[in-house]
Amino acid sequence: MSGSDSQxxxxxxxxxxxxxxxxxxxxxxxxxxxxxxNTILLTLNVGDRVWIETATGKYCYGYPYTAFSGWKI
Structure with a gap:
């Protein structure tokens, strides 16, 4: 498991x-x-913060294959 933080x-x-x-x-x-x-729908207000954290380090499995998207409707 080369380059990984965890299994x-x-x-x-x-x-x-x-x-x-x-x-x-x-x-x-x-x-x-x-x-x-995961998909989550939120009603956000000015100043709200939304983010992702991993429990294994900077990346999952040591590689930057994580994506996060948001849309303004």
């Missing part, structure tokens, strides 16, 4: 300091990793 990855979504969700995946079979995703 497990936890990604948390936060809104203004409150944890809203967690996604979990685990590396399997010599580099094959499960895929996990």
């Amino acid at each position: 497990r990855c936890y990604a948390f979504i936060f809104h203004n300091g409150n944890q809203l969700s967690v996604s979990y995946s685990e590396e399997k079979n010599h580099g094959y990793a499960e895929v996990a995703s």
Whole structure:
């Protein structure tokens, strides 16, 4: 498992300091990793903050394969 932080990855979504969700995946079979995703709809106000944190380090499995998107409707 070259370049990895851990065999497990936890990604948390936060809104203004409150944890809203967690996604979990685990590396399997010599580099094959499960895929996990979440979708959350929020009504945001000016000054609100939304972010992702991982429990394993800067990246899951040591590689920057995480995406975060938002839309203004």
